[in-house]
């Protein structure tokens with residue numbers, strides 16, 4: 001089956017080919033440094049997808065260890081079938097939904113998104129998934145719901161990081177309802193047309209492309225609609241460093257490092273850092289969600 005990747009950005013956001021700097025060409029040595037004036041100039045933050053090998057071998061999934069290579073080594077232990085998601089709280093149709101029933105009738109879309117970790121590395125990932133809004137609409141969101149809370153599965157016998165208590169598990173995350181209903185917010189079930197690898201959050205994980213990667217919670221087993229802002233794992237671990245919103249923002253530094261630039265995985269040892277974009281490049285689509293908020297306060 002041929003995949004046609006739909007671009008998430010409007011045409012004005014797409015870097016013209018003439019100024020486009022392809023890191024694979026640089027790696028292959030087919031673009032001379034002099035010709036492109038590389039010295040001292042940040043590389044364009046383009047949408048050239050990472051390879052599946054890169055996407056599945058450099059991960060954060062603390063349930064399987066804190067090292068970047070630990071999830072690829074350990075996540076085969078994750079049991080992903082059968083899988084169900086409990087949807088509860090302020091919904092009309094609460095219950096435990098088998099994954100296939102939840103996805104039934106929903107369209108699986110292809111979305112190439114930038115993915116920016118708060119640690120200042122990034123990738124471009126071609127996801128397959130459904131809009132979270134479609135799932136929430138199936139459950140029927142009640143009018144008093146204001147937030148959505150998410151929870152990752154805990155399989156202590158299969159998860160070395162849970163055994164070692166490297167974080168307070170289950171991993172939990174949350175979004176404001178308008179963020180959750182935004183069309184860019186997806187529940188991913190695949191990458192490159194393949195079922196999502198265990199280390200990337202099989203069988204289904206959240207992807208919120210304008211927020212730091214830790215908001216994109218993996219291997220979800222519970223979704224709860226709430227009236228109050230739900231607790232989130234990294235905020236519980238260190239509230240000073242990780243806020244509830246965690247929108248990608250090059251002008252608000254992490255207390256211990258700059259967020260102005262990032263290292264694109266796969267660029268090679270000498271690749272220049274690239275500029276981090278406001279809302280990770282999705283400003284036109286999502287800035288209106290935060291009108292009237294001070295984003296240096298609501299971190």
Ligand SMILES: Nc1nc2c(c(=O)[nH]1)N[C@H]1C(S)=C(S)[C@@H](COP(=O)(O)O)O[C@H]1N2
Nearest residue numbers: 059060061062117152171200213214216218
């Ligand atoms: N359950 C769970 N979800 C998680 C994490 C985690 O440790 N546990 N790590 C987060 C962080 S910090 C990042 S950057 C992304 C990494 O996603 P990837 O490994 O698919 O690139 O997953 C996020 N979701």
Ligand SMILES: [Mo]
Nearest residue numbers: 117118213214
């Ligand atoms: Mo991250």
